[in-house]
Amino acid sequence: MSGRFLDSPIKYLKGVGPAREKILKQELGLHSFEHVLYYFPFRYIDRTKFYKVSEIREHMPFVQLKGKISELQTIGQGPGSRLTAILRDDSGMIELIWFRGIKWVKESLKPGKEYIVFGRPALFNRKFNIPHPDIEELNIAKTSQVQVQLQPFYNVTEKLRKANVDSKGIVKIVKALMEVVNNNVPENLSNEILDRYKLISREDALRYIHFPSNLKDIQAAQNRLKFEELFFIQLHLIKSKLIRAYKNKGVAFSIVGDTFNEFYKQHLPFELTGAQKKVLREIRQDTGTGKQMNRLLQGDVGSGKTLVALMCMLLATDNGFQSCIMAPTEILANQHYEGITEFLNKMNVKVGLLTGSTKKKDRKVLHESLLNGELKILIGTHALIEDTVQFNNLGLVVIDEQHRFGVAQRAKLWKKSTIPPHVLVMTATPIPRTLAMTLYGDLDYSVIDELPPGRKCIKTYHYFDKDRYKVFGFIKKQIDQGRQVYIVYPLIAESETLDLKDLNDGFESIQRAFPKPNYSVSIVHGKMKAADKDFEMQRFAKGETQIMVATTVIEVGVNVPNATVMIIENAERFGLSQLHQLRGRVGRGGDQSYCILMTSYKMTAEGKTRMKTMVNTSDGFKIADVDLKLRGPGDLQGTQQSGVLDLKIADLIKDEAILKAARKEAITILEDSEIYNAPKNNMIIRELGRREHKSTNWSDIS
Numbered sequence: 001m002s003g004r005f006l007d008s009p010i011k012y013l014k015g016v017g018p019a020r021e022k023i024l025k026q027e028l029g030l031h032s033f034e035h036v037l038y039y040f041p042f043r044y045i046d047r048t049k050f051y052k053v054s055e056i057r058e059h060m061p062f063v064q065l066k067g068k069i070s071e072l073q074t075i076g077q078g079p080g081s082r083l084t085a086i087l088r089d090d091s092g093m094i095e096l097i098w099f100r101g102i103k104w105v106k107e108s109l110k111p112g113k114e115y116i117v118f119g120r121p122a123l124f125n126r127k128f129n130i131p132h133p134d135i136e137e138l139n140i141a142k143t144s145q146v147q148v149q150l151q152p153f154y155n156v157t158e159k160l161r162k163a164n165v166d167s168k169g170i171v172k173i174v175k176a177l178m179e180v181v182n183n184n185v186p187e188n189l190s191n192e193i194l195d196r197y198k199l200i201s202r203e204d205a206l207r208y209i210h211f212p213s214n215l216k217d218i219q220a221a222q223n224r225l226k227f228e229e230l231f232f233i234q235l236h237l238i239k240s241k242l243i244r245a246y247k248n249k250g251v252a253f254s255i256v257g258d259t260f261n262e263f264y265k266q267h268l269p270f271e272l273t274g275a276q277k278k279v280l281r282e283i284r285q286d287t288g289t290g291k292q293m294n295r296l297l298q299g300d301v302g303s304g305k306t307l308v309a310l311m312c313m314l315l316a317t318d319n320g321f322q323s324c325i326m327a328p329t330e331i332l333a334n335q336h337y338e339g340i341t342e343f344l345n346k347m348n349v350k351v352g353l354l355t356g357s358t359k360k361k362d363r364k365v366l367h368e369s370l371l372n373g374e375l376k377i378l379i380g381t382h383a384l385i386e387d388t389v390q391f392n393n394l395g396l397v398v399i400d401e402q403h404r405f406g407v408a409q410r411a412k413l414w415k416k417s418t419i420p421p422h423v424l425v426m427t428a429t430p431i432p433r434t435l436a437m438t439l440y441g442d443l444d445y446s447v448i449d450e451l452p453p454g455r456k457c458i459k460t461y462h463y464f465d466k467d468r469y470k471v472f473g474f475i476k477k478q479i480d481q482g483r484q485v486y487i488v489y490p491l492i493a494e495s496e497t498l499d500l501k502d503l504n505d506g507f508e509s510i511q512r513a514f515p516k517p518n519y520s521v522s523i524v525h526g527k528m529k530a531a532d533k534d535f536e537m538q539r540f541a542k543g544e545t546q547i548m549v550a551t552t553v554i555e556v557g558v559n560v561p562n563a564t565v566m567i568i569e570n571a572e573r574f575g576l577s578q579l580h581q582l583r584g585r586v587g588r589g590g591d592q593s594y595c596i597l598m599t600s601y602k603m604t605a606e607g608k609t610r611m612k613t614m615v616n617t618s619d620g621f622k623i624a625d626v627d628l629k630l631r632g633p634g635d636l637q638g639t640q641q642s643g644v645l646d647l648k649i650a651d652l653i654k655d656e657a658i659l660k661a662a663r664k665e666a667i668t669i670l671e672d673s674e675i676y677n678a679p680k681n682n683m684i685i686r687e688l689g690r691r692e693h694k695s696t697n698w699s700d701i702s
């Protein structure tokens with residue numbers, strides 16, 4: 001009965017009519033009561049704290065003030081008119097301003113009375129004002145029973161805002177739901193687990209996560225919900241692994257043959273690093289047993305993962321199997337193709353490339369040679385997943401930069417063969433080892449923790465915008481020496497609030513500073529057509545242009561060894577791991593490379609730490625550690641690094657302790673069929689079944 005309560009459609013909630021129902025579904029995927037309960041706020045604002053007018057600074061998200069209202073004034077008429085008022089406290093005064101609902105606001109405000117005002121300060125003509133504040137008379141607020149202390153804030157989309165459902169609108173909907181919840185939320189953890197980890201009940205947690213009365217409430221709710229989330233994911237992952245080990249025989253790569261040996265002995269232009277050798281041994285062992293391999297390969301940018309992948313594919317070839325490598329973008333797929341055909345150019349191994357822009361005619365030829373087994377290695381993008389792509393005997397799937405692919409996509413690939421192929425997932429996102437093992441609960445784990453020798457350390461500098469002319473001078477020198485330069489901007493379109501240098505502005509000023517015919521400049525951004533992007537990338541890769549102005553589309557994997565300078569504009573807007581990824585685009589050839597972080601003077605303390613960290617270290621794991629420390633508690637959004645497991649509340653880095661506990665409990669339950677079948681765990685197993693049934697991602701994984 002209570003199960004049905006959670007599944008009730010949201011139209012049964014007070015204040016949700018057909019129009020709202022539709023838009024909430026569309027924009028946030030909220031269909032049922034359960035969805036609403038699990039749509040968590042991303043922050044809470046302490047409504048017990050008051051600021052003085054004189055304490056207002058730029059970029060404060062919200063302030064709450066107390067003071068007297070005066071000088072109500074309507075300016076203009078009809079559309080475009082506005083209402084202003086002055087709020088005074090003993091430290092100063094600030095303008096309040098309304099563009100909508102003017103008449104109503106004007107009538108309800110009483111000059112001379114004391115008010116509580118809450119809102120986001122904006123800077124206009126060098127003076128602060130507060131547009132559309134929440135405003136309540138002090139006397140009324142004092143007596144009102146429902147004065148919230150920690151106000152929840154929810155993410156909403158632009159469309160929702162336009163339909164008058166902002167964060168406060170969500171608050172109302174959740175409130176309406178809370179009124180009918182009364183013991184209708186069934187517990188899904190056993191008493192034993194609740195006791196052992198001192199977790200509060202599911203219903204209490206869902207109540208407190210939305211409407212806490214103090215920080216302790218938030219903590220308790222988060223603990224419980226994080227445990228729940230991680231526990232069911234672990235249960236699922238471990239169960240899949242057990243089932244797979246039980247069901248799935250893998251193809252055995254039992255020999256190391258001529259292809260591998262010829263490449264290794266005659267064509268490999270350098271010595272493998274110790275770490276590469278170690279990983280190859282691990283993979284050899286795995287793939288030789290006759291069990292299916294599912295392995296995550298982690299290694300910093302430039303550590304030589306692709307080469308390891310290639311050698312595994314040669315191993316597959318030697319054992320009579322085909323292999324494929326799937327990259328997240330067309331640019332990367334092309335690059336892999338070029339790199340790999342170059343490596344193999346003296347060998348007789350047929351390699352193909354399949355992307356969205358492969359011509360129909362070529363496609364047909366590819367499909368044929370795939371099906372008859374002639375083609376040994378296929379490189380491509382998502383296009384590989386299409387049903388028309390059929391292999392003769394696929395033995396190994398390599399997935400590059402896995403966080404861009406969903407589990408469902410992975411699963412589709414390994415269904416392309418009756419015996420599931422071995423899977424090697426490569427990522428350059430540094431994750432601490434213990435975490436990686438649990439995060440990818442069903443994968444084994446290898447790491448390349450060593451860079452190829454002779455690689456010069458990338459020199460990293462931090463400059464302020466006013467030093468731009470110096471930086472331009474430096475760029476000129478590098479280009480004169482035959483080198484190439486990346487300049488990266490955070491965004492393509494100006495966001496309305498952030499004063500970001502727009503990519504296009506940047507492009508124009510770079511063109512002015514580096515005019516034709518001596519220089520040519522490329523531009524690449526996410527909104528370009530794939531073919532245009534590719535064209536520009538290729539021009540840069542071939543050295544036809546010296547400067548590449550780009551957004552973060554170049555973040556992943558692009559390889560132009562002749563590029564030695566990476567300039568990152570508005571570097572303070574990037575997270576550490578992204579900065580690290582971007583920096584990894586240079587330092588790929590023999591020349592000394594540089595990374596220059598450009599920022600304005602105005603930076604948060606955190607921003608400064610990020611710049612300092614980048615300047616001081618190039619170790620991806622150290623950077624990941626600092627990154628983790630910087631993100632303070634209290635922001636629920638977390639890192640969500642995986643993209644594979646779409647976490648709502650848990651954070652895979654910060655919640656390591658909870659993750660370990662959840663994993664331990666999951667293993668206990670799954671390892672022993674008596675425990676699994678014990679009545680005390682019924683609700684857990686039922687919930688697992690329900691979640692596996694509901695989630696398309698999950699049903700595809702095993």
Ligand code: ADP
Nearest residue numbers: 270271272273300301302303304305306307452
């Ligand atoms: P990743 O995919 O890990 O970012 P790549 O496989 O693209 O790194 O390798 C980066 C560059 O280093 C490539 O040009 C590659 O040929 C080269 N490389 C790989 N392994 C070695 C090695 N052992 N010694 C020297 N260079 C290497």
Ligand code: MG
Nearest residue numbers: 302305306557
């Ligand atoms: Mg790579």
